Amino acid sequence: MGWVQGDADSRQEAIEDVLRNAFSNFIEKREVDVIVFSSMTAFDLANAIVNHPLILKSLLAACNIAARAVERDLSIKNLDTYNPRLSEDQIKVIAGYIKPFLPSYLEIPTLSRIDRVAFIDKEIRKVxxxxxxxxxxxxxxxxxxxxxxxxxxxxxxxxxxxxxxxxxxxxxxxxxxxxxxxxxxxxxxxxxxxxxxxxxxxxxxxxxxxxxxxxxxxxxxxxxxxxxxxxxxxxxxxxxxxxxxxxxxxxxxxxxxxxxxx
DNA sequence: TCTCCCTGGAGGTATTTCTC
DNA sequence: GAGAAATACCTCCAGGGAGA
The missing domain is CATH 3.40.1350 (Trna Endonuclease; Chain: A, domain 1)
Known part of the structure; x- marks a missing residue:
């Protein structure tokens, strides 16, 4: 992340600006549920995954991390990201790994959409x-x-x-x-x-x-x-x-x- | 500068082999 | 025999080099 931090920050700023300009006539303010990752510790994140393993895919996908990266970097093999079966210790390691990749907050509809896109991609590959x-x-x-x-x-x-x-x-x-x-x-x-x-x-x-x-x-x-x-x-x-x-x-x-x- | 060719990494699935 | 692990493969994407 350190290699590309500066360029990534610049691009994020530019993209937010251009999105606001491009869709200026179509932008509304809505009240949506937001998950504030900046308010939680990696331990809180791990607890959430332990109690609700189904959330793992959307969190990983939001960070552009897949099973292959988890195996490569954490030596946790054969992770089914869509239906994970992991020990509490493994989940703690994964939570600590992805926490720095997560933004300060994400809207729930955004996360569910990310999960949906990944799920559709997986199903198409299957077909x-x-x-x-x-x-x-x-x-x-x-x-x-x-x-x-x-x-x-x-x-x-x-x-x-x-x-x-x-x-x-x-x-x-x-x-x-x-x-x-x-x-x-x-x-x-x-x-x-x-x-x-x-x-x-x-x-x-x-x-x-x-x-x-x-x-x-x-x-x-x-x-x-x-x-x-x-x-x-x-x-x-x-x-x-x-x-x-x-x-x-x-x-x-x-x-x-x-x-x-x- | 653009396009084409080529290479390799990352996402994934399915099947076979191994282990208990 | 069932689940885990290993292996092979498919699709998408990005980047480098060469030539027009």
Whole structure:
């Protein structure tokens, strides 16, 4: 915080000024419940969290602190910020940690809104994660092999395949399933795919490796294909969110890999 | 100065493995 | 077998370097 304190203070002042100017015709004074953090100690804050764990997410989010930072800085692992299960001692440590990040006060509607935004973001991520399952279901429906997510070992390290067959032992067919929602992510995702293909083929030279990609910029599919051009990748297909698109892509990939159901 | 390409960190979820 | 811990991955964001 010390590194950026001055710049942050200046920006906060500027933002408050510009908000008042920008919305001068729409600003009203309202009476709302306000939590005065400056009047409480870290111990008071800890007591509140102990008695009402549900408040933790909004407090953390207001400080832009998530579970990863809590683990990194406080060595408290596997914190579910939305439904925390913590000891009193752990909560005291967290309260002491976030207290300096909290403003002197915050309105309750503001805090609840912050929680809502974070919750919606989490739920959307959850829904997007289900796309992979749809691909897996289609693979098992149209393929002559049974696919499932599984681990494999390459060069002494463990890696994961989104869909593979068989479920244990040597991999015969491995499939990477990737969503690329932003253009700027194609490098990172393509690198991951090529690396995964290399690992699979290094351990199972006789295996087939395919990729199912969600990339909504159709005119740039050729770009992805060029980036994924590799002797270790035997098939690349694109699918969207729809059932028809998923089924078409999966059938095409299975056919390319020579494992589609007769 | 702007845009594109690339990299890496931070937010998150889901699955597998470990431990009791 | 259940919960905890570890692992892998997805999405978003910010910043640096190169070239137009």
């Amino acid at each position: 997007k994660g289900r796309w992979e399952k749809k691909i897996l279901e289609s693979l098992n429906r149209f393929g002559m092999l049974q696919f499932r997510k599984r681990m494999f070992v390459a060069e002494g390290e463990q890696f994961e395949l989104d869909a593979a067959s068989p479920e244990s032992g040597g991999v015969k067919v491995g499939i990477d399933i990737k969503r690329i929602e932003a253009r700027r992510d194609i490098h990172k995702r393509c690198d991951e795919i090529v690396n995964k293909a290399d690992k699979v083929k290094s351990s199972f030279p006789g295996s087939k490796f395919g990729v199912v990609v969600y990339y909504p910029f159709i005119e740039e599919h050729i770009n992805i294909q060029n980036r994924l051009r590799s002797d270790n990748i035997d098939g690349i297909v694109f699918a969207s969110e729809t059932k028809e698109s998923i089924e078409h892509a999966v059938r095409l990939l299975l056919s390319t890999l020579g494992v589609s159901k007769k």
